[in-house]
Amino acid sequence: MNEILETIFIAGGCAQRPNVLDWCPNTNYIAYAISRDIALVDTDQTDNGYKILETAAGHQAEITCLKFSVPFLHDHTTETTTSSSMLVTGDSKGQLCLWKINTDSRQRISLFKTVCITADLPLTMARCYFWEVENHEGVILASHFDTLSFVRSTSHAGKESEIVLKPLIFTPAYILSFDLLHIASKVLLLAVGLSSGCVKVFYSDQQCTGGFIHGISLDQQRGAWIRDLAFRGPTHDFPGVLPGDSTEFYLASASDNLIRIWRFCQVSEEHVNNSHDGDEMTIRQLLIAINTSECQLTLKVTLDSILSGHDEWVHSLRWHPNALRLISSSMDKNVIIWEPTDNNKQNDSLWYPQARVGDVGGEAAGYYDALFSPDGSKILYHSFFGALFMWELQNDVMSPINCPVGGHFGPVTDLCWESRGRYVISVSLDKTARICAPLANKSSFAEIARPLIHGHALNCVWCTTSVIVAGGEEKIFRVFSAPVNFYQNMERVCGTTLEQNATTYYAATQPELGLSNKAILADSALVSEELNGNNESSASSKTGPPDEEELSTKTLFPEVHKLYGHAFEVFAVAINQKGSVLATACKSRRTCRHQLTVTQIAFSPDDQFLLSVSRDRTWALYKCSSESATNFTLLVKTDKHSSGHSRIIWTCSWTHDSLFFATGSRDKVLNIWSTSSIEEGKVHKKDSYEAPDSITAVDIAHSFYGAGDCYLIASGMDDGRIILLKWMSQTQIQTPNFSHIKTLDRHEAFSGTISRIRFRQKEANKDHTGSGETRSQFEFASCSSTNIVKIHRLIMFN
Structure with a gap:
């Protein structure tokens, strides 16, 4: 195998x-x-x-x-x-x-x-x-x-x-930026931007044998932080330069909301001497006398331009790789491309904003880095909320490029697959919930919707095909219903037709001063205007996944219910397989069965049992009443000695046949429990596996792994690694053993604590290869405290 x-x-x-x-x-x-x-x-x-x-x-x-x-x-x-x-x-x-x-x-x-x-x-x-x-x-x-x-x-x-x-x-000033330039084949020029509003320029030989020597200080507005610096090298190197060729190079500096362009050029010794002759009052020239063992030259520095086009701090400056252009980004939600009126700079010319992109209004909080592509045909920048934006430049005409790269910008706390595995939803402390689904060509996944965009940091989530239940740092759970435009996007982008509920909600909007997404009815004036107004920006007119603007404004889910009942911050949620019963838990000192917070809840696949694990090192098993689906009676309650764990129990999961369940703990132990004696009110430990680190997430695949009663288990650990195991449940063997399949290291998995692992709820895809082998596929999603969501596919040949 x-x-x-x-x-x-x-x-x-x-x-x-x-x-x-x-x-x-x-x-x-x-x-x-x-x-x-x-x-x-x-x-x-x-x-x-x-x-x-x-x-x-x-x-x-x-x-x-x-x-x-x-x-x-x-x-x-x-x-x-x-x-x-x-x-x-x-x-x-x-x-x-x-x-x-x-x-x-x-x-x-x-x-x-x-x-x-x-x-x-x-x-x-x-x-x-x-x-x-x-x-x-x-x-x-x-x-x-x-x-x-x-x-x-x-x-x-x-x-x-x-x-x-x-x-x-540079005490007492702080270093905020610096840049290095290689000139004259043998000289390194270093510019350092300080919190005092000064740019200090140093030089050294190429090998840095003598360290960096101070050349000149370029004083700007006092107290204006120099947040970024960018050199643009000369078009020709100094030695052997041809007559008429330019040896000018530039330094751009960003201080508060202003950009200064400094021009550097080589001058002869005769020019330096003549600048001191005569009795006329002249402006003092800024000169850098560079003297190394391999090169002697003098540079003149002049303030070429002061660019004023931003209203907030400028965070980034980058030069175009070929043309004399500069791109800047700011917290005022604007990215500007600057260029001089005379691009050849043979004469003094003014710099002007050649192009400007960004946002007007909305939830965006500005941009950080902005840069050109290596060939200069595109620009790329990222926002405060972690999204990447890209534009293409063709003949000075800019057109947006959908760059479906991004995700959560805060620790991801939970995720859940739709009941048939057609999409996965994740929630984070960044106060957003995001839905990702496979594209129509099945090549990869993409973000399709963002049901929540602000409010409270989210701790847990569960979903059915059309309903999402999410809980955060508040005492209530919020229930969201899928709108009509979500079904349309799933069919248009993913080629997936979902079973629609009897909803009359077309979309949702976010009130300015509220936390509840407000529903837009299908027969409202806003919907009629969008459908009949030939709106080119409408999501229905595009073929790819929604872009960042659409995700944050047009893919919200309307909130339909608030679930009260908890006295503390909610922490865990689960829904049974039929989607008829919802179980929730909150942070607390004491419950009826646990002494501390319930960390996870899990229904059995046959909806007969409910399992809860807690910080108090115990787990409890409940049975659903045959008379009512909402009545559960306690079957087994463990204590600190019989629970099989000596530390916090973080996670639990059921096998697809409801015969076994697994519990994972900070004590690095994964226990498998059998329900074969459940009628007698007993649950016995079937097997144990000791992991190399604390277990924080576990899940069991929804079908057998290979031949026989073999279960596939994914276990996530505190250090970010994921262990894939297979476990045989043969009853004739007294001590069945775990078999190790693969360990995903921090490069393949995560570099921080794994919050949740979920196998995709679908039958293992089985087909036959040309060599006569049978191939089975299992997919699982995982998330971590390092803001990342990953989906892995395990392919088995036998």
Whole structure:
């Protein structure tokens, strides 16, 4: 028997901070930070469009900065075509990781080395520059508070080593941004933006042998934080430059809501001497005299322009790879592309907003990083709520591109499949619920709807085909009904026809000062206007998944009920298989059967039993009355000695035949319990498995695994790993054993605590291969505290 495990879907929103999104010029991959992980996005439109290929885990804390390596090129317009690149990331505990990106490898991103810059101090920015890419020789820069640290990476005889250089300290100011430029073939120019409103420029030789020497200070508005800096290199290098060719290069700096463009150009020694002659009053020139062992030159710095177009803080500045254009993003919900009236800059010209994109109104809270694609044909930026946006530039005309990449921007607490596995819904502490479903071509999943967008942080969820029950940091559960436009989207985008309930709700809206989604009736004036008004932005006129604007405004579910009864914050929910009985639990000190909070509830597939597990290290089993589906009587109540666990019981799950159930605990033990003696009021432990870490989530597949009474079990752990097990329930064997199938490491699974695992509720797809083998497929979804949702597929050949 052979097994193949593949990841078919990954969702996660970009981190809520700047400097965590970048586009690789070599491999054309997009990388962004999701909590502790790195998401690698495929931009190849010939292969099912944009999607997250994989995530990489190497940090133990939140990633605070991310950037692809910048090779030292003598001509900034030179395009690289190598299939590999380097990526540097830093986290909130001072750890710096260098990653290798390789398109030719099955694992496209792998950890190359780890460098400790500081001890438990957050890194604000990190950059890496290589003058010999193949040998990984270059310099790594990282800033934390008032210190800019340098690590020189060298390679000798195939051995990698690091040399820590003398840091730059800017007390009492804080370092907010920096950028490095390679000029004149032998000189490194470093610009550092400070919280004091000053930009300090340093220089060094290419090998950084003498450290960085201060060249000049560019004072701006006092107290205006320099949030980003970006160099644009000269079109020609200085040595051997032809007459008439430009050696000018630029530095863009963002301070509060203003952008300053500084122009650098090489001047001769004669020009410097003449600038001091005569008695006329002139403006003092800003000059940088660079003197290294291999190069001597003088640069003149002038303030070229001050750009005013944003109303809030500017967080990001990036230059176009070919043209003289600058892109900026701000918390005012605008992204602007700037260019001079004379693009050749042969004469002084004014800069103006060539294009502007963004939002007007709505829930958006502004944008962080904005950048051009490596060929300059697209722009990419991300919002405060973790979504990615993309536009295409063609002949100065901009058109939006649907980039269905993103997800939750807070810890994901729970998820649930629809009763027949046609979609999965997840909830998070980011106060949103998101529905993902397989696309019509079955190539991947995509987000189809966002039933909730704000209110309370959500702890638990359960759903049927047309009803969602969600609970958060409040004392009530809210019930939502699927509107008509959800059924239409499922059929249009996914090719799936759902059984509609007798609803008259077409959609829902979010009141400005309310938490309850308000229903829009199918015969309302708003619906008639949308259906008959030839609205080009209507979701029905598009063929792909809904974009971010549609998801946040047009895919809400109307709230139809509020369920009261709990005195504390709700925590767990479950619905029986018929969808007729709802069980809920809340955080509390004491219940009728448990002393502490009930952590999870599970109905048996035959709806005869209800299982609850608790923080008090016990579990309880109830039986449904034959007279009423809402009456349950206690069958078995364990204590701290008979429960089989010595720590908190986090999770439980039933087998599909209702003969066994599993419990998982912080004590690293997975217990299997048999209900064969349930008529006698007894449940005995059938088997136990000791995991390498605390068990926080468990689920059992909805069909047998292979031949015989073999069950497939997925167990998620506190460290983010997932263990796949098969368990034989043969009664003639006294001590049946678990068999290990596969362990998903932190790269394949998660880097943080797994919140929930759910197998897809459908029969295992079985077909015959050309070699006569039978192939079965099992799919399961999982989520974690690191803001990520993944769907895996296990293929078994026998």
